Amino acid sequence: MTVVTDGAVLRDALGLLKDREEVAERLLEASVKHSFDPDTELDWDAPPAPDKWFWPPELVSLYDTPLWRRMPEEQRMDLARHEAASLASLGIWFEIILMQLLVRHIYDMPVTSAHVQYALTEIGDETRHSKMFARLIRTSGTPTYAVTRLHHNMARVMKTISTTPGSFASTLLGEEILDWMQRLTFPDERVQPLVRGVTRIHVVEEARHVRYAREELRRQMVTAPAWQRRLVGVTSGQSAQVFALSFVNPKVYTDVGLDRAEAVAQVRASGHRREVMQTGAKRLTDFLDDVGVLRGAGRRMWRSSGLLA
Ligand SMILES: [Fe+2]
Ligand SMILES: [Fe+2]
Known part of the structure; x- marks a missing residue:
């Protein structure tokens, strides 16, 4: 589907939309069958295995750079542990933003509809996830990695005023790339059992969130006025730039004894890292392209974020 220009295209696009x-009813049924309480589901007291990674090495930002090749294995594993905590911190930030966006989304809707009931269910999932990620950070013995004050405040504005299609485009950005990494993490036997458990729970519950946001964004891109569709491209392009910059907090490098400027420069120059981020974003960018978000200035901003080839 491309940007809607006339009645015939609009009718075609509407044909793609699901009720x-x-x-929402299907997602509610799936939620009853497959929801987890991380506090009882996971063994939080088991000591971490000394020979296991907190994050798959190929997904660590410095992997395969000259600096990485010079680092002893112990330092690489330490960096993986700090990056896992940085991603968990980022995950909590996204989820708190998402919860507010969902509350704003349903504020004017019929409260007994399945669509609203599912949004409330998803907020319930996210409260458990954020607590689970926080507990993982505490258990890992790492600091919490907050985003910069500027990004923190930009998101404050976004989550307060963003239009609904913009909210769902940002939601998908927050969910899909981390989800791609987590799908590689939970089956990986080199990874700490607790991290595998956390990512498995998150992947199962997140699949429903992605479905809900995609269906809603597709629906709204058909009915939104042209100015709003163009705005979604630009706001999501801006979110993609913030996302790429804040993805791994550079403080992780100093915390494991590396030179921050050198590490950041090597990550920026890394072909492996670029490929990881673009592959991780591909499912999302294909979808956004399909529903008409990646046009004009918005597309250029996505490119400059490094997430779109
Ligand atoms: Fe989540
Ligand atoms: Fe989610």
Whole structure:
């Protein structure tokens, strides 16, 4: 589907849309069957295995750079532990933003509809996730890695005023790339059992969130006025730039005894890292392209974020 320009295209696009209530009812059924309480589901007291990674090495930002090759294995594993904590911190930030966006989304809707009931269910999932990520950070013995004050405040504005399609485009950005990494993490036997458990729970519950946000964004891109569709491209392009910059907090490098400027420069120059980020974003950028978000200035901003080839 491309940007809607006339009645015929609009009718075609509407043919692709699934019934909002039907989608929500199916997601509610799946939530009853596959929801987890991380506090009882996972063994939080087991000591970490000394020979296991907190994050798959190929997904660590410095992997395969000259600096990485010079680092002893112990320092690489330490960096993986700090990057896992940085991603968990980022995850909590996204989820707190998302919860507010969802509350704003349903504020004017019929409260007994399945669509609203599912949004409330998703908020419930995210409260458990954020607590689970925080507990993982505490258990890992690492600091919490907050985003910069500027990004923190930019998101404050975004989550307060963003239009609904913009909210769902940002939601997907927050969910899909981390989800791609987590799908590689939970089956990986080199990884700490606790991290595998956390990522498995998150992947199962997140699949529903992605479905809900995608269906809603597709629906809204068909009905939104042209100015709003163009705005979504630009705001999501800006979110992609913030996302790429804040993805791994550079403080992790100093915390494991590396030179921050050198590490950041090597990550920027890393072909492996670029490929990881673009592959991780591919499922999302293909979808955004399909629903008409990646046009004009917005597309250029996505490119400059490094997430779109
Ligand atoms: Fe989540
Ligand atoms: Fe989610």
